[in-house]
Amino acid sequence: MKIVVIGNGMVGFKFCRKITERQIPGLQLVVFGEERHPAYDRVHLSSYFEGKSTADLLLAPKNWYADNGIRLLLGDPVHHISPGVQTVTSKSGITESYDVLVFATGSSAFVPPMPGTDQKGVFVYRTLDDLDLMKSAARKARRAAVIGGGLLGLEAAKSCMDLGIADTTIVEYAPRLMPRQIDQNGSEILQRQLLALGLKIRTNAYTTSIRGDGQATGIGFEDGTSIPADMIVISAGIRPRDELAAAAGLETGSRGGIVVNNKMQASHANIYAIGECALYDHTIYGLVAPGYEMADIAIDNILGGDRSFGGFDMSTKLKLVGVDVASFGDPFPPPDTCRVIVFEDQVAGVYKRINMTDDGQYILGGILIGDASSYNMLLQKVKNKIKVTGKPEDELLGSRSSGDSAAGVLGLPPDAMICSCESVSKAAICKAVEDGHETFNSVKKCTGASTSCGGCAPMVKDLITYTLKSQGKYVRNVLCEHFGYSRQELFDLIRLRNLRTYDDVLDHIGQGDGCEVCKPAVSSILASLWNDMILAKGNDTAQDSNDRYLANIQKGGTYSVVPRIPGGEITPQKLMAIGRIAEKYNLYTKITGGQRIDMFGAHVGDLPLIWEELIAEGFESGHAYGKALRTVKSCVGSTWCRFGLHDSVSYAIRVEERYRGLRAPHKLKSAVSGCIRECAEAQSKDFGIIATEKGWNLYVCGNGGSKPQHAHLLAADIDSETCIRYIDRFLMFYIKTADPLTRTATWLNKMDGGIDYLRNVVVKDSLGIAEELEREMQLLVDNYKCEWREVVETPALRKRFSHFVNAPEDKDPNVRFETLRGQKKALEWK
Amino acid sequence: MSTITKEKMSWFFACKVEDVPANGGVCVKYKDGQIALFYFARRGEWYASQNLCPHRKQMALSRGMIGAQQGEPKVACPFHKKTFSLADGRCLSDEHECAIKVYPVKLEDDRIYIGVHPIPG
Structure with a gap:
C-alpha cells in the first residue's frame, strides 16, 4: 500500500509515527511538506523567543523519517491532485501515485480583509519562518500591536515582549479576552495580570485598517480612533487549508474545511483529512489533541478497522504570559441548566469557576485562571462523569482538612484518559508500572504519556507511586543507582x-x-x-562544575566572579577596586539582585589572578557558584532612614558573616529589613528578618524564582541573640533533612505538619535536638575559610585553573564576545 | 573502530598522568582542536572525546562530572547536564541529541597518548 500525506505539521507527523509503529509490510509512505523544516512543536512556538532553537522544537530529527522508511519532501508543496488517476504533483514537478491520500494541511492565519495588510511590519503568527521575520523586524520596532485577543494572540503578544518591545498592545474585537474559552469575570482577572506585566489591552475594538505608507505605522478602528504601532501581528483566527481539496473537487465547508465523516474520510473514499483542515460535524478542531485522535481514527480505518470519531473535548490548559489559564468541559453552559460555584481572589489574581449539574452531583465544566493546579483532576471528573463526594466547593478550593491530596488519582476509573495528547489511559500507566517501569522516565518512554504537553506529569507520577504502594513496594526516594539511600x-x-x-x-x-x-x-x-x-x-x-572552578560558568565557557559584599554595604574604595580589576581583565559588570556586583566573561585561567587582586583589596568569595548562602540583603535601616527601627545593615552583615560559605541542599538567600515597610523584601527569602518595636520577627521558607512563595512567621519580637539561635537551628535542621536541590520552601511544603511542626522543632525544641543543631552550626562557623584565598595561596590548586592541560598559558580560542551598550557580551549560542 | 582505520591511527602525546585529576577531566590542545581527556581512577581507565558539547556547541565537556550509568562510563556537560557515553559517544540523556566523537587512549609509563586519524583531505 502506498500512502501520500500532504502536510508535515504536528498532526501529519503523528500520523506518520503511529502508522510506522504498526509495522505494516510493504507500506510506502511519502510526505510532502510546504515548510523548510520537518514537523515541529507549534504548541510551544513562543519558546523559540525564549531561547529554544529550531532543533529543540523538532518533533523528530530529519533522519527519523528516512530511518523509518518515509520519503520526506520538504519545501515542496503539492500543487495539483488528480483523484481520477490517483496522483499528486508537487510544485517542483514530482508526481506520485497513491492508494490512499491523507490531507494534513492544517490551517493558515486568517487575515481579515481590510486595507493595509500588505505593508512592511505586518506579520502573522503561525510558522517558524513567521517568527524569524518578526525577530529581524523587532530590532527596529518600538511599538507592537497584536490584533486578536485569543489564545494565539496572547502568545504573540508575549513573544513581542520577549523580543524586547515593551510597548505592546492587544486589540480584541469582543468585550473580553479569550471570549471563546473564559467568561467575563475570568477575563477581567486575566486582564489585570497582563496589565501588571506591562501589556496594554484594548477590547471592544474593531480594527478597520492598518495605516502606513508601505511601512505600517498604526491601526485604525471603526470609531475613527487609532493607535500607533510599527509592528503589527495579526492573530484573528485560523483558516483551514482546503484550497487543494476544493480544486480537486472534494466537498468543503462554506467557511472552509474539508468535509469528513466520522472515519475521517473526505468525499472520495480513499482520501482522508485530519487535523485543522478537516471539517467534522460543522466543526474545525483547532487543538492538537483532537488532531492526534483523528490521525488514530484515520489509520484504523485505512487498515480496515472501524473506529469512529465522536467529537472531542476542547478543554485546554496553558500558561499565558506566566498566568495559568484553563477551560474544561463546558465552560459556560446556559444558566438555567446548571449551578455555578465561583471563587475569586483579586489579590492573588485567581479566578475559578465550576459548573455543576442542578443536583450538585456532577461537574459539567469550568474555568481556572491564575491557579490551574486542579485542572487534571477536574477534567477527569468531567470526562468520566465521576460523582462528587463531599462538599462541592472542595472541588474548587481543595479539601481543607489535611489529607493525601494525591490520592485523587485512585478514584479515577481504569479507562480515564490521563494523557489526552497521546491517549494514554490510567490502566495503561498502571500496567506499565506493574510490568516493571517504576520510574517516571521509564513510564513516559514505555507509554508515551507526558511526551507532548507534559501537563499530566504530576498525575502520572502520582499513579506510579500509588501503583507501587498498592503492590506492597516501599517507595523510597533514593539518590541514584549508586546509592540506595535518601x-x-x-x-x-x-x-x-x-x-x-x-x-x-x-x-x-x-x-x-x-x-x-x-x-x-x-x-x-x-x-x-x-x-x-x-x-x-x-x-x-x-x-558540581561551578563548585570545582569556584565560579559560575556562563555562555561561551567563561566564568563570572562575585565577591562577597555583606549586607550590600561597600566603601567607595572597594567599589573603585572592583572597577579597576574589572577593567583590567575586561569583564562585564552588573549589579545583582542580591546587592552585589557580578563580573562576567573571565577566562578560566584568569580566575586565580582576578581573585588574587580582589583578596588583596579585602574581598572574599561570595559563593555565588555554590549551593550555599548567597546574600543577606538589607535596607539602610535606622542609621539613615527616618522610619528605621533598628540598624538592619549591621545585623545583616552579622548574619551574612556568620553563615558565609555554609553549604546546603540548595542555595540560601536572606534579608534584613529595618521596619515593617520591608524594603529588603525579607519575606521572599529562605530566612528573613524584619525589625519590630520590640526586636525582630523571623520569617522562614520563602523564595522568589519560578514559583514564588511568601515566608512564614517563625517567631515574633525576639532579640538579636535568640534570632541567631533560631536561625542556627532552622538552617541545620534543613541541611540535615532536605532532599538534594530542594529549596526551603519546597522542603516545608512537603513536611508533615508544616510550619507548626517546624516551629515546634526550632522554637519549642520538641525533638530535643536544638542544642545539638546549634553546636553543629557553631562548628561550621568556626571552620569557615575563604576558598578563593586557599586556591590563590596553593600552587597545586591554582594549577587546575587553565583551559589546556598541555598549553596552560593559552586561552580557549573559541571564546568570543560581542559588544552591547559599551560592554562585552557572550556570543549567542546556537 | 574498524580494523581498516586502526592502521592509519596516529598517537600524539597529551600529558602526564599527574597532570590529570583523579576521576576528572582535562582539555588537551591538539593542533587547532580540543580533546577532552578523562581519568577514571577508580577503574584505572582512561577515555577521550571531543571537548565540544553538541547541544549548545560549547567547549566544555572536559569540565564536566564523570561517572557511570549501569557501568557504562559517561560525562555530564556542565551547561545543561546532557550525558554522553565515553564508550561509544552516544547521548544517554536525550536520544535525539547528536553523539560525540570518542578517541582511544594509551599509557606508556606515566605518559598519556591519544589516538587520532589524520583528517582526510
Missing part, C-alpha cells in the same frame, strides 16, 4: 561513619563509579558536615 539517610550514615571524601563514601556505602546526581549531593553533605576545603584532593572532581 539524602537524609546518607547524611546520617556519613556522619556516623566519619567519612571525609566522596570516594570514601562511595567505597563504604555506595556502589559503582558515581554520577552527576550523587557527586554534588554527597559533596554538599560532606561540606555541610565538616566544612573542609571543597577542592581538597579527591573531593575536587566530585564537585
Whole structure:
C-alpha cells in the first residue's frame, strides 16, 4: 500500500509515527511538506523567543523519517491532485501515485480583509519562518500591536515582549479576552495580570485598517480612533487549508474545511483529512489533541478497522504570559441548566469557576485562571462523569482538612484518559508500572504519556507511586543507582561513619563509579558536615562544575566572579577596586539582585589572578557558584532612614558573616529589613528578618524564582541573640533533612505538619535536638575559610585553573564576545 | 573502530598522568582542536572525546562530572547536564541529541597518548 500525506505539521507527523509503529509490510509512505523544516512543536512556538532553537522544537530529527522508511519532501508543496488517476504533483514537478491520500494541511492565519495588510511590519503568527521575520523586524520596532485577543494572540503578544518591545498592545474585537474559552469575570482577572506585566489591552475594538505608507505605522478602528504601532501581528483566527481539496473537487465547508465523516474520510473514499483542515460535524478542531485522535481514527480505518470519531473535548490548559489559564468541559453552559460555584481572589489574581449539574452531583465544566493546579483532576471528573463526594466547593478550593491530596488519582476509573495528547489511559500507566517501569522516565518512554504537553506529569507520577504502594513496594526516594539511600539517610550514615571524601563514601556505602546526581549531593553533605576545603584532593572532581572552578560558568565557557559584599554595604574604595580589576581583565559588570556586583566573561585561567587582586583589596568569595548562602540583603535601616527601627545593615552583615560559605541542599538567600515597610523584601527569602518595636520577627521558607512563595512567621519580637539561635537551628535542621536541590520552601511544603511542626522543632525544641543543631552550626562557623584565598595561596590548586592541560598559558580560542551598550557580551549560542 | 582505520591511527602525546585529576577531566590542545581527556581512577581507565558539547556547541565537556550509568562510563556537560557515553559517544540523556566523537587512549609509563586519524583531505 502506498500512502501520500500532504502536510508535515504536528498532526501529519503523528500520523506518520503511529502508522510506522504498526509495522505494516510493504507500506510506502511519502510526505510532502510546504515548510523548510520537518514537523515541529507549534504548541510551544513562543519558546523559540525564549531561547529554544529550531532543533529543540523538532518533533523528530530529519533522519527519523528516512530511518523509518518515509520519503520526506520538504519545501515542496503539492500543487495539483488528480483523484481520477490517483496522483499528486508537487510544485517542483514530482508526481506520485497513491492508494490512499491523507490531507494534513492544517490551517493558515486568517487575515481579515481590510486595507493595509500588505505593508512592511505586518506579520502573522503561525510558522517558524513567521517568527524569524518578526525577530529581524523587532530590532527596529518600538511599538507592537497584536490584533486578536485569543489564545494565539496572547502568545504573540508575549513573544513581542520577549523580543524586547515593551510597548505592546492587544486589540480584541469582543468585550473580553479569550471570549471563546473564559467568561467575563475570568477575563477581567486575566486582564489585570497582563496589565501588571506591562501589556496594554484594548477590547471592544474593531480594527478597520492598518495605516502606513508601505511601512505600517498604526491601526485604525471603526470609531475613527487609532493607535500607533510599527509592528503589527495579526492573530484573528485560523483558516483551514482546503484550497487543494476544493480544486480537486472534494466537498468543503462554506467557511472552509474539508468535509469528513466520522472515519475521517473526505468525499472520495480513499482520501482522508485530519487535523485543522478537516471539517467534522460543522466543526474545525483547532487543538492538537483532537488532531492526534483523528490521525488514530484515520489509520484504523485505512487498515480496515472501524473506529469512529465522536467529537472531542476542547478543554485546554496553558500558561499565558506566566498566568495559568484553563477551560474544561463546558465552560459556560446556559444558566438555567446548571449551578455555578465561583471563587475569586483579586489579590492573588485567581479566578475559578465550576459548573455543576442542578443536583450538585456532577461537574459539567469550568474555568481556572491564575491557579490551574486542579485542572487534571477536574477534567477527569468531567470526562468520566465521576460523582462528587463531599462538599462541592472542595472541588474548587481543595479539601481543607489535611489529607493525601494525591490520592485523587485512585478514584479515577481504569479507562480515564490521563494523557489526552497521546491517549494514554490510567490502566495503561498502571500496567506499565506493574510490568516493571517504576520510574517516571521509564513510564513516559514505555507509554508515551507526558511526551507532548507534559501537563499530566504530576498525575502520572502520582499513579506510579500509588501503583507501587498498592503492590506492597516501599517507595523510597533514593539518590541514584549508586546509592540506595535518601539524602537524609546518607547524611546520617556519613556522619556516623566519619567519612571525609566522596570516594570514601562511595567505597563504604555506595556502589559503582558515581554520577552527576550523587557527586554534588554527597559533596554538599560532606561540606555541610565538616566544612573542609571543597577542592581538597579527591573531593575536587566530585564537585558540581561551578563548585570545582569556584565560579559560575556562563555562555561561551567563561566564568563570572562575585565577591562577597555583606549586607550590600561597600566603601567607595572597594567599589573603585572592583572597577579597576574589572577593567583590567575586561569583564562585564552588573549589579545583582542580591546587592552585589557580578563580573562576567573571565577566562578560566584568569580566575586565580582576578581573585588574587580582589583578596588583596579585602574581598572574599561570595559563593555565588555554590549551593550555599548567597546574600543577606538589607535596607539602610535606622542609621539613615527616618522610619528605621533598628540598624538592619549591621545585623545583616552579622548574619551574612556568620553563615558565609555554609553549604546546603540548595542555595540560601536572606534579608534584613529595618521596619515593617520591608524594603529588603525579607519575606521572599529562605530566612528573613524584619525589625519590630520590640526586636525582630523571623520569617522562614520563602523564595522568589519560578514559583514564588511568601515566608512564614517563625517567631515574633525576639532579640538579636535568640534570632541567631533560631536561625542556627532552622538552617541545620534543613541541611540535615532536605532532599538534594530542594529549596526551603519546597522542603516545608512537603513536611508533615508544616510550619507548626517546624516551629515546634526550632522554637519549642520538641525533638530535643536544638542544642545539638546549634553546636553543629557553631562548628561550621568556626571552620569557615575563604576558598578563593586557599586556591590563590596553593600552587597545586591554582594549577587546575587553565583551559589546556598541555598549553596552560593559552586561552580557549573559541571564546568570543560581542559588544552591547559599551560592554562585552557572550556570543549567542546556537 | 574498524580494523581498516586502526592502521592509519596516529598517537600524539597529551600529558602526564599527574597532570590529570583523579576521576576528572582535562582539555588537551591538539593542533587547532580540543580533546577532552578523562581519568577514571577508580577503574584505572582512561577515555577521550571531543571537548565540544553538541547541544549548545560549547567547549566544555572536559569540565564536566564523570561517572557511570549501569557501568557504562559517561560525562555530564556542565551547561545543561546532557550525558554522553565515553564508550561509544552516544547521548544517554536525550536520544535525539547528536553523539560525540570518542578517541582511544594509551599509557606508556606515566605518559598519556591519544589516538587520532589524520583528517582526510
